[in-house]
Each structure stands twice: as C-alpha cells, then as structure tokens.
Amino acid sequence: MVLLVKNARLLDPSRNWDGAASLLVADGVVAAVGEGVEKDPRAQGAEVVDAGGKLLLPGFIDLHVHFREPGQTAKETIETGSRAAVAGGFTAVCAMANTKPVNDSVAITELMLARARKAALCRYYPLGTVTKGAAGEELTDFGTLKAAGCIAFSDDGWPVMNAAIMRRALEYNGWLDMPVVAHEEDTNLGAKGYMHEGCVSAALGCLGIPAAAEEAMVARDIILAEHTGGHLHLAHLSTKGSFRMVKEAKQRGLKVTCEVTPHHFALTHKEMRRFDSDFKMNPPLRSEGDLEAILEALADGTVDAIATDHAPHTLDDKEVELSLAAFGVIGLETAFPLTLELLVNRKVITLARAVELLTSGPARTFHLDRQGLGGLAVGAQADFVLVDLEGKVTVDRAFVQSKSYNTPFKGWSLPGRILGTWVGGKRVWGE
Numbered sequence: 001m002v003l004l005v006k007n008a009r010l011l012d013p014s015r016n017w018d019g020a021a022s023l024l025v026a027d028g029v030v031a032a033v034g035e036g037v038e039k040d041p042r043a044q045g046a047e048v049v050d051a052g053g054k055l056l057l058p059g060f061i062d063l064h065v066h067f068r069e070p071g072q073t074a075k076e077t078i079e080t081g082s083r084a085a086v087a088g089g090f091t092a093v094c095a096m097a098n099t100k101p102v103n104d105s106v107a108i109t110e111l112m113l114a115r116a117r118k119a120a121l122c123r124y125y126p127l128g129t130v131t132k133g134a135a136g137e138e139l140t141d142f143g144t145l146k147a148a149g150c151i152a153f154s155d156d157g158w159p160v161m162n163a164a165i166m167r168r169a170l171e172y173n174g175w176l177d178m179p180v181v182a183h184e185e186d187t188n189l190g191a192k193g194y195m196h197e198g199c200v201s202a203a204l205g206c207l208g209i210p211a212a213a214e215e216a217m218v219a220r221d222i223i224l225a226e227h228t229g230g231h232l233h234l235a236h237l238s239t240k241g242s243f244r245m246v247k248e249a250k251q252r253g254l255k256v257t258c259e260v261t262p263h264h265f266a267l268t269h270k271e272m273r274r275f276d277s278d279f280k281m282n283p284p285l286r287s288e289g290d291l292e293a294i295l296e297a298l299a300d301g302t303v304d305a306i307a308t309d310h311a312p313h314t315l316d317d318k319e320v321e322l323s324l325a326a327f328g329v330i331g332l333e334t335a336f337p338l339t340l341e342l343l344v345n346r347k348v349i350t351l352a353r354a355v356e357l358l359t360s361g362p363a364r365t366f367h368l369d370r371q372g373l374g375g376l377a378v379g380a381q382a383d384f385v386l387v388d389l390e391g392k393v394t395v396d397r398a399f400v401q402s403k404s405y406n407t408p409f410k411g412w413s414l415p416g417r418i419l420g421t422w423v424g425g426k427r428v429w430g431e
C-alpha cells in the first residue's frame with residue numbers, strides 16, 4: 001500500500017525540519033519526505049490525503065501509561081487505552097507493570113502484547129517490574145523479560161525502597177542497555193499523605209507528602225546511577241529540588257533522564273481546596289515555585305519527555321473521601337492541547353521543543369529511535385499525526401475515549417485538535 005500525504009506543514013524536530021512538505025509511505029515506512037515528493041514515480045496511484053496546509057508531526061510517544069490489563073479492566077483495557085492514545089495523537093505507548101497480577105513474568109508480557117496486537121491501534125511496549133510482585137525484595141529476570149518484549153523496568157506505583165535492590169537493578173540493566181524507571185517517593189516521609197505538604201495542606205488539615213519524599217529518593221538514585229553506570233529514568237518529576245539535581249547530574253554526564261506530566265505543569269496544590277479527587281494523584285500537585293521550576297526545566301533541556309502517567313480509575317475508586325480515593329488522573333487526550341496552550345501559546349517553549357518532548361525526546365530516552373520511531377526520516381516507521389493548531393476541543397465525556405473519566409480538566413476548552421493519527425501508514429484515528 002502506498003500513501004501520499006500532500007500539502008502539509010511538516011515539523012520534525014529529529015531532523016530540524018519545519019516547512020512545507022509531502023510524505024510518501026510504502027509498506028508502513030517513510031519512502032520519501034520533503035518538497036516535490038508528489039513527482040516521485042512511486043507516488044503514482046497512491047492513496048492521497050490532502051493535509052490542507054495543516055501541521056504534520058511524528059506520532060507522539062508516551063513513556064508512561066497505565067492500561068490496567070490484566071486485572072482491572074473496569075478502569076481501562078489495552079484496547080480502550082489504545083483508542084485514547086491514538087485519539088490524543090499518540091502512536092506508541094509504554095505501559096506500566098502495576099497491573100493485577102503485575103508484569104513480572106513472560107506470561108503476562110506475552111498476554112499484554114497479544115491484547116495490543118488484537119487492538120491493532122497504537123504500538124504498545126510493556127515495562128516489567130524491577131522486583132517480583134513489585135514487592136521490593138527480589139529482582140525479576142531482566143534478560144528473559146527483555147527478550148519477551150519488555151522495554152524498561154519499573155515498580156511504578158511504588159518506589160524501590162531498598163537501596164541495595166535499586167543498585168543491582170541499575171547494574172544489571174546497565175549491562176542490558178535498559179532504563180530503570182523510578183517512581184521516587186520515600187514512603188516513610190510520604191506516610192499516609194494524599195496531597196502536597198505545604199500551606200494549603202496545613203490550612204485544609206490534610207495529610208501531606210513533602211517535596212523531600214521525592215527529592216531524598218532522587219538524590220539516592222542519582223548517586224546509585226553514578227556508582228553503577230546504569231540508566232536511571234525518573235518518572236513524573238514534580239519538585240524544584242528534583243530538577244536541580246537532574247540538571248547537575250546531566251551536566252556531569254550521568255545517564256539520568258526524566259519526564260514531566262501535563263497535570264504537573266498545568267495545576268498547583270491550590271486546586272485541592274475543591275476537595276475533588278480528580279485532582280488527587282501521586283506525586284501530588286505541587287506549589288507555585290515547583291511549577292515554575294518545571295517550566296524552567298522544560299525550557300532549558302533538563303526534561304527529556306512529556307509523559308501522561310495516564311491512570312484511569314472508575315467512579316467507585318474516586319467518589320469517596322479524599323483520603324481514601326485512588327491516586328491518578330487520565331491524560332492521553334488532553335496532553336497535546338495542554339502542551340500547546342500552556343507551554344507554546346504562553347511562550348514557555350517553542351512549538352518545535354514541545355513536539356520534541358512528545359516525539360524524538362521520548363524515543364531517545366527508551367531507545368525507540370533504534371526502531372525507527374520519533375521522527376519521519378526516510379526508512380522510519382510511518383507513524384504520524386495531523387493537527388489543527390487553531391481547532392478547539394472541549395474536554396467532556398464524548399471527547400475522552402478512555403473507559404474512565406477521572407480528569408481534572410473537565411470543561412476546559414483548549415486549542416489543538418487531532419485530525420488524524422496513522423501508525424505504520426495505517427489510519428487509526430480520524431476520518
């Protein structure tokens with residue numbers, strides 16, 4: 001099958017391309033890209049998509065989603081999660097291992113990959129757990145899980161509290177060239193907290209999770225990354241001190257990467273005055289100073305990727321007392337509109353940097369660039385998205401494709417409509 005996308009503005013940060021272009025796809029990969037591609041003899045008889053001057057981008061890559069399958073399919077399935085992904089412009093997702101049971105075995109990895117193949121929407125890369133049962137005590141068989149298709153290892157949802165276990169995980173995965181993804185939270189400091197510890201939690205009388213709970217673990221794991229030479233990837237970083245340490249670690253050439261979520265660059269702990277569990281997640285919404293540090297880290301290159309931490313929950317999980325409600329919010333459909341409005345339109349970063357944080361940045365971080373993801377050079381996978389920068393979306397139940405609707409952005413009107421999403425040259429979203 002040959003597909004020609006013509007009359008587009010192509011923005012591909014992996015090649016510093018921003019300008020008029022056409023894209024020719026054959027057998028699922030990019031056959032030609034640039035100006036004058038229409039005249040390529042291979043374009044004769046191709047199926048044609050007229051982009052109408054709209055923005056064509058490499059497909060977005062999310063390093064952090066929770067698709068809840070196996071075990072909690074009332075919240076999300078691999079199929080519904082994948083539909084939410086492609087609706088949001090994501091053509092590849094990396095799925096966390098805290099399913100029920102957790103993904104600490106080849107059997108679960110294979111089951112996940114089979115369900116993703118059946119859904120046939122986005123590319124799906126499972127993570128395995130760092131420890132058996134994610135119990136923090138005994139390492140999983142990294143080599144076997146890598147061979148089965150795991151892309152990285154994480155006990156996300158929980159930290160690895162035992163430093164000796166984390167040291168071995170970084171060491172062994174260093175040899176395997178695999179990232180260890182850390183959910184950084186000292187659970188003794190975090191205790192029973194369910195929002196950021198600060199002036200708002202004090203005023204509300206709510207138990208807080210201090211910034212130090214994250215920062216103490218970031219400090220420890222950067223030290224272990226240096227000691228072992230392993231690749232430490234820090235998930236959903238949220239505090240000023242964390243970014244300061246990552247920036248310093250990167251300057252010293254350590255293999256440390258990090259991601260931030262849209263909800264952490266959009267909102268602060270002030271929202272907790274609503275007592276609405278749609279604003280409860282872990283790490284929690286932080287202070288204004290932390291949010292400023294996130295924006296600075298996005299702009300100065302400290303952050304490698306924007307990741308959603310898409311964490312669907314049913315109404316039953318959320319419609320309870322704030323202290324008892326589940327942590328987490330969905331984010332696949334709102335990630336690009338929030339990035340566009342809050343980072344690009346408010347001039348925190350350029351559009352090219354924003355796209356980098358959603359495409360080539362995450363691809364490099366998990367080595368997906370080696371599989372032809374994250375950019376649209378000749379020979380790359382034909383994963384792309386067509387976007388209307390001016391087209392508005394309203395966050396309501398019909399807009400959200402996820403099985404769950406636990407978003408803090410209900411009712412928001414944002415720019416950045418996804419007109420179509422293609423994976424391997426096949427249209428998976430849009431008309």
Ligand SMILES: [Zn+2]
Pocket residue numbers: 156157158183235236282283
């Ligand atoms: Zn986490």
